[in-house]
Amino acid sequence: MDRRQLSNRFHKPELLAPAGDLKRAKTAILYGADAVYLGGQFFSLRSRASNFTLEDIQEACVFAKEHGARIHVTCNIIPHNEDFEGLEEYLKKLEEFGVTAIIVASPSIMKLARKVAPKLEVHCSTQMSITNVETAIFMHDVFGIDRAVLARECNMEDIYDITEKCPVETEAFIHGGMCVNYSGRCTLSNRMTLRDANRGGCAQSCRWAYHLYDGKNEISNDALFTMGSKDLFTADYMYDLMNAGVSSLKIEGRMKTEYYVATIVSGYRHLIDEIYENQGPLSQERLDYHKKQILYGENREVCSGFYAGNANADSLIYHETSNADVNHDFLGTVVGIDGTHVTIETRNKFNTGETLEILSPYNTVRQFHVNSILNAKNEVIETANQPMTRVQIDIPFEVHEKDILRRSR
Ligand code: SF4
Known part of the structure; x- marks a missing residue:
């Protein structure tokens, strides 16, 4: 067909x-x-x-x-x-x-x-x-x-x-x-870590970084092999x-x-x-x-x-890679709303003056400018840089709890 x-x-x-x-x-x-x-x-x-x-x-x-x-x-x-x-x-x-x-x-x-x-x-x-x-x-x-x-x-x-x-x-x-093996039909983890992949214990040994040798000579000097x-x-x-x-x-x-x-x-x-x-x-x-x-x-x-x-x-990923392809930063989650004042539980650092995005199940992705940041003591701070703390920012459109704050790179 x-x-x-x-x-x-x-x-x-x-x-x-x-x-x-x-x-x-x-x-x-x-x-x-x-x-x-x-x-x-x-x-x-x-x-x-x-x-x-x-x-x-x-x-x-x-x-x-x-x-x-x-x-x-x-x-x-x-x-x-x-x-x-x-x-x-x-x-x-x-x-x-x-x-x-x-x-x-x-x-x-x-x-x-x-x-x-x-x-x-x-x-x-x-x-x-x-x-x-x-x-x-x-x-x-x-x-x-x-x-x-x-x-x-x-x-x-x-x-x-x-x-x-x-x-x-x-x-x-x-x-x-x-x-990399057939849908989990693999004993690599069992052999490397004594953790049975097929009883819930896979240690993802295939993703570890290995030194690779050709006989006696290491051939993975520049980048370890995965x-x-x-x-x-x-x-x-x-x-x-x-x-x-x-x-x-x-x-x-x-x-x-x-x-x-x-x-x-x-x-x-x-x-x-x-x-x-x-x-x-x-x-x-x-x-x-x-x-x-x-x-x-x-x-x-x-x-x-x-x-x-x-x-x-x-x-396949043959060599250790960086996160160079990452095109975003997860900055926090909306946990409280009082009009335009929005409380964020932080995950990663962000600054006053940045343009950030809100991902929401109820709307398309929207951008806004961070005009100011208040910490838990209601003090103005330039940067939110403590993960898993609460800060307050103003967001000029409707948001909901569990909406996500992120930065596009
Ligand atoms: S080590 Fe784990 S993730 Fe890697 S192929 Fe085996 S079962 Fe899959």
Whole structure:
């Protein structure tokens, strides 16, 4: 089929965002995520990011429901025999709280969830590396999965083909970290740090800086060697993904900051909405606008992963890189409003006299001039330079709590 022609599967998909804690879950929903995925303290990969207690998960479900959004919970460890303790009770609790889906990488957990918490949708994790139609059909027929999270290693042909022929919904990654090995099927971290990547302990050893030797001679004198992948960035493929009929578009990054979540979610939200309204691909000018907005949230180099075919050498970071590509500074979050007097919880330094921007879920990005800064004692200061303190500035337009203050470089 001609992929540029509008297909009968074209629709507005779910935008699925990551959250490492309750604050980021709420931010993702406010900035436009249709659903948020998070990890509990057990049974989840990225265990260092997974600091949701059962109470947190319950609160996230309540907040999501109030805002018409959904919560997915990762139960995606590759479990050994001793890892099942408490799992049954945990799944029952998730169902009771109103969690929509669990993301699972183990047939045994899929089987158990179906038995003890049948209202939970079961989404087959990317850890199961679904790259073809037959596997997706098998997972549906045998384990009754509701959704296949496709492997990041699928190209666009695979995504069209599986989504058309698979009896369940598909979900595809659109942004964030990539494994240099096969979607986390990697024991590098286990071997280097004794931390099991497939039980939530990946130390991202692929991104470390290594001295590289050719026999006895070091050949990495000028720049240490890394083998991590650049981050995935798919604005150029958004129309294709929507036209293929993919049900959910997933952003990676449960360890990322609130600023990253707000900016990336907001960027893709606007891009998806505009493609849907347009019922077709955007002009290059509009696409470039959205790409710039999304990349305000990114501080690593980016690539298109496997969507254009096999990821090639350009998708890897061979040497330590700086943050030279960063095009923004996250300066703080709005935490109080009294007319035009706005209280900011600071993150990075800014000065009187600068032109800054407000990113908000309720408006387009707006700029203003900082005329003065007051510290917590109501004293005029030239520079706000203490992170995580509160200062007051005047902003000449309406802002909301959780709006983000940033500087464009
Ligand atoms: S070490 Fe790198 S490739 Fe391996 S699981 Fe961790 S992030 Fe993925």
